[in-house]
Amino acid sequence: MSDRVRVTVWNEFRHERHNAEVAKVYPEGIHRALQAGLSAYGFDIGTATLDEPEHGLTADRLNDTDVLVWWGHQAHDEVDDAIVERVQQRVLQGMGLIVLHSGHYSKIFRKLMGTSCALKWREADEKERLWVVKPSHPIAAGLPEYFELEREEMYGEHFDIPDPDELVFVSWFEGGEVFRSGATFSRGQGKIFYFRPGHETYPTYYNEPVLRVIANAVRWAASERGAAPFYGNAQPLEPIAGK
Template sequence: MVSVTIWNEYIQERAEDDVDAVYPDGIHAPIRDALAAAGHEVRVATYAEPDHGLTPDVLDETEVLVYWEHRAHDHVDDAVVDRICERVYDGMGFIPLHSAHFSKPFKRLMGTPCSLDYRESAERERLWTVDTGHPIADGLDESFVLPETEMYSEPFAVPEPDRLVFVSWFEGGEVFRSGCCYRRGNGRIFYFRPGHETYPVYEEPVVHEVLDNAVRWAAPRTDAPVARDNSAVEPAE
């Protein structure tokens, strides 16, 4: 059982009819329900709340942060970005979804542009597990299909992942590194590509399985502190 916060900008669901039609209770709702059903303790934070929902208290209780954003990348306050990164360095897991590849916290943690090409055309995506031994792939078939997705294409401007778990095939001819593991400080990061605001990707049981596995994998493993400052020390010898 992991203590999870789903952080959703929660903007398009309330402003756009076609998004509301697919996710009437917010994009976070099916993710919350799935993770709760898997036994996790789940809370939801949204941008409309103070500190965009991520007060120090909320983050202190969060073992893994699952993140959706799409429209409001530049809206997020740098102090909140700093706070998230600090928590990641201390061991909080971080799971940015889909368009959160271009979010401030993910770009900050990667140190790269994190750009890609895309196409919104409701096309079929097949995800292949290339790292069969990885805990995030536990229980999955060798490959699985999402019938209608937005395409994301390489080159994806991220650092080479520590472990590459999934690679996507798209109907239109593209591929993408769709499940990428990183460590920053003590925190485990899993970027998971699938998702869209007008395709019901987050209703897919296989996506729920991946997210459950990812939350378990990303949970903190150690209480070791990660220093922020340089310290003068006496000889160890």
């Protein structure tokens, strides 16, 4: 038995099959690009996509996943509510979840956040510069104090998320906005990281610092945790007066 982290990269995988511009950037799909790019980091990486049975996310598959990476965009509504519920339960039990880019509007992210997860956006080939605001965080490991993406979609504040547990990156955009682009959350025993970059028409997931961030986040989210708590009717641990 391996002690390697077991990662499942989930991708909607529609743009790449129906849009020539996207197919040129990601001919085998964003999930394959991520699988290849993360392979250097020593994880066991599988993939799953929307149009597979149960979206590729059977109970067995989720039980064998330490960290799930999620990319979706135009078909959030086609993700079955029962599967979303299943993923949420696994997160609460301890599976890590890395939500990428337009996944901010996925059912699973909104369900775990409790907010609209709305934001500003613009497709204008503008420069993004990601600044590290918490250099002590393991998700910033090995990164310079900032890194740049020459062209990306803009996401701007206000980003309607709960206050993150920890804020790791803030983005600067050429057109005048800022964005909390790397943020951690915990839900139940599970750890969640939202990471902004990755519009489907740009080669963002071939970028080394971007892959490093995702790999760091996978390791962070896969770390060992405490015992599953008991919930429900509990016996007293100490004597109660008059009993």
